[in-house]
């Protein structure tokens with residue numbers, strides 16, 4: 001039988017003008033929140049993306065970072081990114097108040113999920129399956145741990161489609177009976193803010209998405225991403 005998440009297609013979502021405003025939806029949820037700080041399981045794709053997201057969300061939630069990234073290749077890079085995540089929590093003063101739940105690297109499920117999609121471009125169908133695998137695990141962990149909400153830092157990156165990520169998040173929320181927090185974290189300057197925080201705290205920023213195919217592409221093409229902006233004291237609207 002098909003689950004709700006199976007109905008989320010591998011294709012990109014509709015054009016920006018036609019789609020939901022996830023930031024406004026998140027604003028409304030935060031406004032309705034009572035005094036009690038709900039527990040949130042935040043899937044983190046990497047330390048850098050989690051930086052400004054944590055700065056934002058810890059104002060409203062008791063956050064636990066969930067590290068499940070079997071896409072990262074090779075093992076040394078996985079270890080390096082996980083270390084960067086730990087360092088970030090420590091250096092930003094979150095140690096002791098933000099939990100960290102890690103799943104050791106086992107790439108087999110990821111290779112199974114993306115089989116036949118090796119040649120897809122970044123942003124294509126392989127990425128949908130990559131999101132699907134990681135968000136399913138996050139939803140399961142959130143349900144198991146009795147969290148009030150779950151979400152992912154994946155929507156911080158301008159290279160990742162927030163429509164697909166939110167659609168998958170919502171589908172797994174339905175399947176595992178846990179609430180998905182809608183997001184488009186890159187809004188309100190948070191992508192730039194993450195660059196500033198990484199520079200400020202000396203956090204390692206990788207130059208490829210994560211899987212071996214994105215690494216191969218990065219190795220034959222120059223880094224097309226914009227250079228990190230000069231670091232100036234940033235003002236980030238918390239909402």
Ligand code: SF4
Nearest residue numbers: 127130209210211214
């Ligand atoms: S490019 Fe990134 S999101 Fe896409 S499959 Fe590779 S690791 Fe996953």
